[in-house]
Amino acid sequence: xxxxxxxxxxxxxxxxxxxxxxxxxxxxxxxxxxxxxxxxxxxxxxxxxxxxxxxxxxxxxxxxxxxxxxxxxxxxxxxxxxxxxxxxxxxxxxxxxxxxxxxxxxxxxxxxxxxxxxxxxxxxxxxxxxxxxxxxxxxxxxxxxxxxxxxxxxxxxxxxxxxxxxxxxxxxxxxxxxxxxxxxxxxxxxxxxxxxxxxxxxxxxxxxxxxxxxxxxxxxxxxxxxxxxxxxxxxxxxxxxxxxxxxxxxxxxxxxxxxxxxxxxxxxxxxxxxxxxxxxxxxxxxxxxxxxxxxxxxxxxxxxxxxxxxxxxxxxxxxxxxxxxxxxxxxxxxxxxxxxxxxxxxxxxxxxxxxxxxxxxxxxxxxxxxxxxxxxxxxxxxxxxxxxxxxxxxxxxxxxxxxxxxxxxxxxxxxxxxxxxxxxxxxxxxxxxxxxxxxxxxxxxxxxxxxxxxxxxxxxxxxxxxxxxxxxxxxxxxxxxxxxxxxxxxxxxxxxxxxxxxxx
Ligand SMILES: [Zn+2]
Numbered sequence: 068x069x070x071x072x073x074x075x076x077x078x079x080x081x082x083x084x085x086x087x088x089x090x091x092x093x094x095x096x097x098x099x100x101x102x103x104x105x106x107x108x109x110x111x112x113x114x115x116x117x118x119x120x121x122x123x124x125x126x127x128x129x130x131x132x133x134x135x136x137x138x139x140x141x142x143x144x145x146x147x148x149x150x151x152x153x154x155x156x157x158x159x160x161x162x163x164x165x166x167x168x169x170x171x172x173x174x175x176x177x178x179x180x181x182x183x184x185x186x187x188x189x190x191x192x193x194x195x196x197x198x199x200x201x202x203x204x205x206x207x208x209x210x211x212x213x214x215x216x217x218x219x220x221x222x223x224x225x226x227x228x229x230x231x232x233x234x235x236x237x238x239x240x241x242x243x244x245x246x247x248x249x250x251x252x253x254x255x256x257x258x259x260x261x262x263x264x265x266x267x268x269x270x271x272x273x274x275x276x277x278x279x280x281x282x283x284x285x286x287x288x289x290x291x292x293x294x295x296x297x298x299x300x301x302x303x304x305x306x307x308x309x310x311x312x313x314x315x316x317x318x319x320x321x322x323x324x325x326x327x328x329x330x331x332x333x334x335x336x337x338x339x340x341x342x343x344x345x346x347x348x349x350x351x352x353x354x355x356x357x358x359x360x361x362x363x364x365x366x367x368x369x370x371x372x373x374x375x376x377x378x379x380x381x382x383x384x385x386x387x388x389x390x391x392x393x394x395x396x397x398x399x400x401x402x403x404x405x406x407x408x409x410x411x412x413x414x415x416x417x418x419x420x421x422x423x424x425x426x427x428x429x430x431x432x433x434x435x436x437x438x439x440x441x442x443x444x445x446x447x448x449x450x451x452x453x454x455x456x457x458x459x460x461x462x463x464x465x466x467x468x469x470x471x472x473x474x475x476x477x478x479x480x481x482x483x484x485x486x487x488x489x490x491x492x493x494x495x496x497x498x499x500x501x502x503x504x505x506x507x508x509x510x511x512x513x514x515x516x517x518x519x520x521x522x523x524x525x526x527x528x529x530x531x532x533x534x535x536x537x538x539x540x541x542x543x544x545x546x547x548x549x550x551x552x553x554x555x556x557x558x559x560x561x562x563x564x565x566x567x568x569x570x571x
Contacts, residue, residue, distance in 0.1 A: 155300025181298025
């Protein structure tokens with residue numbers, strides 16, 4: 068015989084999903100008004116980007132950003148602190164000189180890929196070779212050609228000149244063929260294939276160094292000289308790797324294809340830390356009034372690359388999360404569940420801060436209502452990608468209903484990668500990354516032009532409203548959202564394979 072209240076609980080469990088996810092939209096109006104009419108997001112973003120500056124993981128500016136954001140959360144009445152995690156070795160960018168010395172002499176602009184070595188204080192000069200190092204097989208075919216050379220590891224990225232005539236069907240066909248060929252290299256998304264590709268990226272510079280290469284070059288891959296950046300303590304390279312503009316990369320490529328051998332000279336000085344360091348996530352909280360043990364998480368990464376000042380990636384998202392906290396606190400509304408605000412560190416180096424956070428709190432995974440991450444630039448939120456949770460489509464339509472008039476209305480079936488929501492999805496937590504208006508994100512992403520003048524204030528105010536409203540509604544839902552699949556965290560290689568020079 069089931070006891071009466073147990074019966075109710077069973078019934079509740081048996082109650083249809085829409086009953087558990089009946090969205091209470093009250094309070095939305097007040098949150099929207101506070102976010103749109105009294106926004107503080109641009110003031111905070113200006114301080115973060117123009118005063119604290121670029122926030123490379125492991126650098127003092129990142130620590131300053133952690134401390135400053137914690138203080139801001141506290142100034143809005145929330146509890147806030149820093150949660151440490153093991154990051155890996157730190158890396159410091161040093162001076163870099165680069166010249167093309169043949170067939171003509173001219174300085175070239177370049178930036179070291181992060182967590183890569185320098186030239187040991189000496190200039191290295193040599194020919195440039197174009198090879199295909201996309202797989203272990205192709206590496207085997209080209210290895211003997213890299214001795215004493217600077218290496219272009221693949222053909223350039225097809226970038227159409229935006230100011231020229233439009234691409235002809237033949238041009239589009241050629242570009243599509245190159246893009247399709249590249250996509251086949253990462254088509255296999257099985258855990259084993261992903262692991263092998265990551266391991267190969269770690270091994271490659273050690274193999275090239277052993278074969279006598281001087282260094283490698285990266286195509287900036289954007290228009291008008293804009294560059295990109297990446298690198299990680301999980302992929303430390305003993306070989307210089309320098310990103311140059313698409314214009315210079317294609318110059319070298321064309322010369323080689325016309326059998327004119329270009330020569331480069333470069334001197335690079337970077338510092339690699341000798342021991343592992345900690346980094347921090349800034350964590351703030353607004354305790355729930357009825358279900359304080361259940362949590363809605365709003366997140367964005369606070370770290371950035373250092374060619375610009377990390378505005379669209381991801382100072383904007385971080386300040387939207389901070390602003391959502393201010394708006395909720397200022398509204399006086401009391402969410403039933405706790406709302407937690409996390410500004411992650413180490414995202415650009417491979418979601419290191421969010422992976423560490425999710426792992427450290429894995430025991431509470433089943434009481435996390437949802438994780439909402441923003442990390443697609445300065446544009447307004449246009450909707451949500453369901454991340455494989457088709458069962459939550461109606462829920463998301465209901466959650467976005469109060470902000471649809473602000474332009475956040477679309478709900479689409481899509482799996483989004485490359486940011487911190489992934490770290491939580493491994494534990495079955497409903498985790499999402501909002502869709503945003505691109506606002507030229509392709510240009511600013513990891514580039515020199517990722518600066519405060521690119522920030523769009525009205526869009527960020529709208530995004531703050533959307534995050535505050537959806538978080539508040541999720542905090543007040545009658546029940547917890549159903550859990551997703553729990554594949555468990557991925558294995559992340561961080562050293563060369565055995566048998567590879569430098570491998571242990
Ligand atoms: Zn980002």
